[in-house]
Each structure stands twice: as structure tokens, then as C-alpha cells.
Amino acid sequence: MIRITRRLLLGTSAAALAAPGIASAQATTLKVKVFPGLANLPLFAGQHTGAFERRGLNIVIENTPNSDVLRNGLAAGDHQLVVAGVDNAVAMAEAGHDIGILIGGDSAFNxxxxxxxxxxxxxxxxxxxxxxxxxxxxxxxxxxxxxxxxxxxxxxxxxxxxxxxxxxxxxxxxxxxxxxxxxxxxxxxxxxxxxxxxxxxxxxxGPYLGNAGWAMRAWAAANRDVVHRYLQGYIEGIRWMLAPANTDAVTALLADRLRIPAPLARRNLALLTAPETGSAIDGRFDLQGFRTVLAVRAEVLGSWGGTPPAPDRYLDLGYWERAVASL
Structure with missing residues (x-):
């Protein structure tokens, strides 16, 4: 069996992961921190189809070894965006970092x-x-x-x-x-x-929001057009990966980027494309699933005195709404 290697997953090559054909002087480079895995297919798809490149963006995907590196690096400006388990965004907010969740994703299939x-x-x-x-x-x-x-x-x-x-x-x-x-x-x-x-x-x-995308609010506010173009490319990537006509191409992309055999890639893709439980259409935010995330944190850690807060304090979905409306 072909297995994913540590070299692949714990390091990243900007040359290999950036959208091809963009000179760094001509494009805005964005570093997106992720955990290795299936959740990154919208990013892979956006790169593969040129959805980011057409919008003047050079997307560099960086794999994180753990949550601390992901959270601390975003707060420090080491990377501009994150796609990962959304409870990490909540943890950042509760630690005093002003984050804004920009887009939804999937249950993470954990x-x-x-x-x-x-x-x-x-x-x-x-x-x-x-x-x-x-x-x-x-x-x-x-x-x-x-x-x-x-x-x-x-x-x-x-x-x-x-x-x-x-x-x-x-x-x-x-x-x-x-x-x-x-x-x-x-x-x-x-x-x-x-x-x-x-x-x-x-x-x-029950319903649980696993993966989502977020950024520091101050950075997003100072780079509204960049965020808009990033979300456009990301949503276009989602649409391409979920289209039945693209199944073979998406399977090949997933096998290549995760270094897994094609049959395993097809099984993974089936999780994302399942009608009721797969990836959210256009990255629509699963509010019910996010309420579950907050409820679990409140129950298990006793956060907020055991009563979960209103979700709105963490959300900045206006960027997503404008991006979807523009496509």
C-alpha cells in the first residue's frame, strides 16, 4: 500500500504548491495554514484550475504540525489565512485574538x-x-x-x-x-x-462543523479586495470539485496531492460529495453545526460558565456573501 510520507505532510514547497505561471512580483502571495488531509481539496482545486491565478493570487499552502503553530502563527502574521478545525478559531478568540470566520466547510469526517x-x-x-x-x-x-x-x-x-x-x-x-x-x-x-x-x-x-476558514479581523479589513478574490477562487474550487462531470479529474488531483492510490482517493472524494453529509455547497456556513462546536466546548471545558455564547461574535461572513454574489 502506498502511504503518505512525513516529508510530504510536514513540509511544503512553495514552488510546488503555488498556482503555476504567476511571477511573485505580479501576484499577491497568501500563506494558508492547514492540517494535511481531505479538507484542503478546495485549495488544491483552486490552484489546479487557475481560480486563484486568474485573480492575481499566489496561494502557498503550509502544513502545520499542531494547533499551537497554526494559531500562534496566524496571530503573529506568519500566515494570513487558516483552513482547519473551527474550534481552533474559537480557542483563539477566547485567548483574546480578534479573529473572524470567513467561510464554512465540512464536518471534517472525524x-x-x-x-x-x-x-x-x-x-x-x-x-x-x-x-x-x-x-x-x-x-x-x-x-x-x-x-x-x-x-x-x-x-x-x-x-x-x-x-x-x-x-x-x-x-x-x-x-x-x-x-x-x-x-x-x-x-x-x-x-x-x-x-x-x-x-x-x-x-x-449530531451536526458538527469541523473545518472552516478564518483570518485576523484587522488583516481582513485592511485587505478586503484580497480576501474577496481569495474567497472567489476558493468557492470556484469547491464548485469544480463537487461537479459530477469532474469526478475523474478531481480523483486524480486528490491522489497526486495527497500521494495516495486512486481507489483510496475516490473513497475520500465520496465523503466530500455525499449529498447530505459532504462538503457545504459554496462553503456555506453550517450554523447548526457551529452551535454544536460551542456547546461541546461549554460542556467539556466549562467555558462561558457552561452556557455557549451566540455564534455571531466569531463570524465575519459578509466577505463570503459578497464573494458568492459576485460569481
């Missing part, structure tokens, strides 16, 4: 996986759950899923180890790594290699 010898939830008592960061995103959902199945915090160990790729590797190479949340393509590869899936996020908590 699921809870265990080593094959663990038969059920009860088998995790006293075992180790490996997470990216212990207080954001899918770690919080994992705690809730465990609690729903009789395992409160304290009945298992928690070990931060970094992003999905690092956890995927540890699930096979570290005998003390017993459970982890995984997202595609790693989750599908994990199943092929024998890991046991106990539940998906949406099976456990």
Missing part, C-alpha cells in the same frame, strides 16, 4: 479509532488517548464521546502528540497509544490497516 485488540469503549479504561492539543477541537469531542460511553475524564490518560499524521503513525508504532480521533485520508487508511472505528463525530453529537 471518527474515534482504537487499536484492534480493543473491542469497545469499556476497553479504554486506564488506556491512553492521544490528541493534538488537549483543550481544542476534536480532543473535546473525544472526551464527550468517552463520557457518553461511561468513561469520564480521569478514567483514561490524555497525551498531546500533534496533528493527525503524527497520531496516525503513533497508533501503529507506539504500543501505548490506544485511541485517537482521525480524519481522512488517514482514517480510511487506518481502517484498511486494521484499526477499529467506534463512532464518527456526527453519529455521536
Amino acid at each position: 471518527a474515534f479509532y482504537v487499536k484492534p485488540e480493543i473491542q469497545n469503549w469499556a476497553g479504554l479504561r486506564g488506556r491512553t488517548l492521544i490528541v493534538d492539543a488537549p483543550n481544542t477541537a476534536y480532543a473535546l469531542v473525544a472526551y464527550k464521546m468517552l463520557a457518553m460511553n461511561g468513561l469520564p475524564r480521569g478514567s483514561y490518560e490524555i497525551r498531546p502528540t500533534g496533528g493527525t499524521f503524527a497520531r496516525y503513525e503513533l497508533m501503529f508504532n507506539d504500543p501505548t497509544a490506544h485511541a485517537s480521533m482521525l480524519n481522512p485520508p488517514f482514517s480510511l487508511q487506518a481502517e484498511d490497516r486494521g484499526l477499529r472505528r467506534l463512532s464518527t463525530v456526527t453519529e455521536a453529537v
Whole structure:
């Protein structure tokens, strides 16, 4: 089986990932920080089809090793945009950073996986759950899923180890790594290699907004036209990747960019194109799913006194509305 390599996922080549044919002096370069995986297909599609290039943008995709690098780098201006688990945006806001969520995405298709010898939830008592960061995103959902199945915090160990790729590797190479949340393509590869899936996020908590895009509000306000063109290209990428007529081309692109076999790429694409549960049309923001994100954070961490706030404080969707209207 062809597997994703650390060299591919933890580093990035600007020359390879930038939209071709744009001289840096003629285009605005935007750095977009991401976790490796399926969620980046709109960016890949926008590059591949020239949707960004036609708008004078040179998009450089940078893979992050963990949430801290992603969040801290955005706040420091090391990169201008993020596409990742939206709870990271909430965490940034709660840490005092003025972020604005610009566009929606998908549920992230995360699921809870265990080593094959663990038969059920009860088998995790006293075992180790490996997470990216212990207080954001899918770690919080994992705690809730465990609690729903009789395992409160304290009945298992928690070990931060970094992003999905690092956890995927540890699930096979570290005998003390017993459970982890995984997202595609790693989750599908994990199943092929024998890991046991106990539940998906949406099976456990219902509608859930996984991935979204955001930026610092001050940067977006100072670069309105750039944000507008970026969102136009991003939405055009979504439309291309979801069009049934493009299935073969999208499969080939996904296989190339994630370095996975075509059959596996097709299985991943099927997740994104599923009518009810796939990627949001035009990146429309899933408000119900975002309310679930806030509710899980409030319940698990006790944030906001246990009562989730109104979502509007985190949203800056006017940029998206204008971009969609212009296409």
C-alpha cells in the first residue's frame, strides 16, 4: 500500500504548491495554514484550475504540525489565512485574538479509532488517548464521546502528540497509544490497516462543523479586495470539485496531492460529495453545526460558565456573501 510520507505532510514547497505561471512580483502571495488531509481539496482545486491565478493570487499552502503553530502563527502574521478545525478559531478568540470566520466547510469526517485488540469503549479504561492539543477541537469531542460511553475524564490518560499524521503513525508504532480521533485520508487508511472505528463525530453529537476558514479581523479589513478574490477562487474550487462531470479529474488531483492510490482517493472524494453529509455547497456556513462546536466546548471545558455564547461574535461572513454574489 502506498502511504503518505512525513516529508510530504510536514513540509511544503512553495514552488510546488503555488498556482503555476504567476511571477511573485505580479501576484499577491497568501500563506494558508492547514492540517494535511481531505479538507484542503478546495485549495488544491483552486490552484489546479487557475481560480486563484486568474485573480492575481499566489496561494502557498503550509502544513502545520499542531494547533499551537497554526494559531500562534496566524496571530503573529506568519500566515494570513487558516483552513482547519473551527474550534481552533474559537480557542483563539477566547485567548483574546480578534479573529473572524470567513467561510464554512465540512464536518471534517472525524471518527474515534482504537487499536484492534480493543473491542469497545469499556476497553479504554486506564488506556491512553492521544490528541493534538488537549483543550481544542476534536480532543473535546473525544472526551464527550468517552463520557457518553461511561468513561469520564480521569478514567483514561490524555497525551498531546500533534496533528493527525503524527497520531496516525503513533497508533501503529507506539504500543501505548490506544485511541485517537482521525480524519481522512488517514482514517480510511487506518481502517484498511486494521484499526477499529467506534463512532464518527456526527453519529455521536449530531451536526458538527469541523473545518472552516478564518483570518485576523484587522488583516481582513485592511485587505478586503484580497480576501474577496481569495474567497472567489476558493468557492470556484469547491464548485469544480463537487461537479459530477469532474469526478475523474478531481480523483486524480486528490491522489497526486495527497500521494495516495486512486481507489483510496475516490473513497475520500465520496465523503466530500455525499449529498447530505459532504462538503457545504459554496462553503456555506453550517450554523447548526457551529452551535454544536460551542456547546461541546461549554460542556467539556466549562467555558462561558457552561452556557455557549451566540455564534455571531466569531463570524465575519459578509466577505463570503459578497464573494458568492459576485460569481
